[in-house]
Amino acid sequence: MSHTNKKVPKRRFEEFSNTDDWEQRMLGDISNVTKLAGFEFTKYVNYSDKGKIIALRGLNVKNGNLILDEVKYIDKSDFSKLKRSKLFKGDILFTYVGTVGELAVVPEDDKYYLAPNVASIRMNKGLDTIFISQMMNNRLFYNRVISPLIATSSQPALSMENVRKFALNLPQVEEQRRIGMFFKQFNNTIALHQRKLEKIKALKTAYLSEMFPAERETKPKRRFAGFTDDWEQCKLGELAKITMGQSPEGVNYTDNPRDYVLVQGNADMQNGHVVPRVWTKQITKTAKKGDIILSVRAPVGDVGKTNYDVVLGRGVSALEGNEFIFQLLSKMKAENYWFKYSTGSTFESINSNEIKEAIVSVPEKQEQMKIGAFFKQLDSTITIHQRKLKKLQNIKKAYLNEMFI
Template sequence: MENPKIRFKGFTKDWEQRKLGELVGIYDGVHQTPDYQDSGIMFLSVENIATLKSEKYISEAAFERDYKVYPEKGDILMTRIGDVGTTNVVETAEKVAFYVSLALLKPNGIDSYFLSNAMKTNPFLKGLRERTLVTAIPQKINKDEIGKIDIFITNNDEEQKKIGAYFHNLDNLITLHQRKCEQTKNLKKYMLQKMFPQNGAKVPEIRFDGFTYDWEQRKFSDIASRESVSRESSYDLPSLEYEDVIAEEGRLNKDISLKENIKKGIVFDGSQVLYGKLRPYLHNWLNPDFSGVAVGDWWVLKPNNADKSFIYRLIQTQRFDDIANQSAGSKMPRADWNLVSNTEFAVPVSQEEQEKIGEYFSSLDHLITLHQRKCDELKKMKKYMLQNMFI
């Protein structure tokens, strides 16, 4: 029998192939839409699988009537309608209700975290797909088919627990960095509102010490101009397209210097800010520190007597977003330069204040990138270890 490529020391016994139904009891949720309450027993459906948390509740009486078997701590919930095969382990000791879009798996003497991750491996997912009714709308797998899927396991309880704990810790680390990333994004959104004047105010609510002057109203064209020099991309001037930038995050998703296709675009040299004018609600922007050519619907904005990093934050404010989205076209709306360039925005008189604001948001962006990168690295590690610690 084939064994995993990576194993904890001291474990050498062969793994074996079993039917999932031999390892768990499989149960259905309610088929009818419940009568929701403001409080009571939490009700889970397919969209709650990632967190196993919901703001929907049913009454205690409905729970007692409809659930002879229900999720308990250590059980596994698996999506089976729409999204098929995503699993999560129940960690609460409180009563939980669930819809028919989820299957309840009650392990029989097998570690829950081990089994949940074994169900994420390619061989199991292949068996799952073969039994899924992909032509159904939405796609689904019948409850009775779930237990027929083959799965490879170790029968050693200690090995199961070690593997389960390893992946459980990985998931906790991923969740931690995701949460920190989201918290920092929320802080950035809050500070963009508080560190820029709102509703005609002359100063922002939150300001660095030492700055007291009113901000001044300046047309956008007075603080930034559009570059228009175009050139074909080259080794020294890689092409930058919409698809190369992660929306709202302002970072590249690939090494654009490796591109081979030659494309024509607006030249930038690292002293400008890029703003995506096509579908401005997508929030495509970049503060490059390299040279290249911006291909497609980019504005290449050159700061005029204004700090580059401050301009980069200004284009992310709600005020700028509102103006940019007063766009022409319905299917392919584009921001109107004539409108944006002639709109007045509040700008600090002091260049030093502009720089401090830019530096503050740069530090937040750096934290967001660090947490996102760590999260991505952990996900890659998890994927690799799923392939090598299971069969």
């Protein structure tokens, strides 16, 4: 058989390059797939906000991980009637209603049970759970295997019968384990970079809180040496020239980078910078390269610098400001400053007067420059970590596409 007809992935570990073709198996033949029946849930499960035993719901399963920010405990339930839904270390969780196809692997015994809308996939002995979960958590697998089986209705859903029909291409168990271990280590590296990024973002939030005065105070908690004067209060409109956006006609929107970059709202900003997404042939209100863009419609207060001359849509305003003003606006966003202007409204927005009349505290020019330079350096470090993380995620995506069939 020629290599082109062999059922093997594009990329393979050297030691398995001459081994057998991968074999296609149905998930139902190599695992036990189950869910919690509705009557079991209503009859025997008692939810509470405290406890030790967690019922895992759809919102707890995302991007290959357990997300335990919001959990329900079921310590007072009748466990004698819930044997089918008890979860063990290595079980694969799979969401089958609403957002279909999210996965996670149960990390330990005696702590988790199934809630409705999440299925349990318990692999037969001799199969590598990490290998299987990585294969199933890939976008290509979703498009090829999961999506065609989803029932089309008002709410997307999969029956357990259809979950059991998933066709998986499997190598021998030694190769499964090797691939599983490779992705486990890769995931650990990604998680490490994610934690580093979250740590430095939290550090920035703490510094923003301490290096700008609290409300009704005239001095910040933390300062550079040599600065002791009170900060002065002024209106934001006195500190920087503000231009409110005015959307051009929709017929003039283009996808041609030779036209004018259009900024319409927070969707056009990412990580504190404008990211070109839509262009326009028509000039209305404009902002120059280096200006600060502030979103004035839901969500209000997002802020980004622009590295382009841009046309301002109705959802944004522009400020001619320096690095200090950018960080001041970042702090206002972090502390939900603009929220008070938009409560009670069905569509969150702020107007020109509310921006211009906003009362802010400002130090002398030298201290502004010091603070601006400090936070600019911190933002650069955050950007480096974001790029590293994105690069790792892209490499993993490429490996997933090449190391599975």
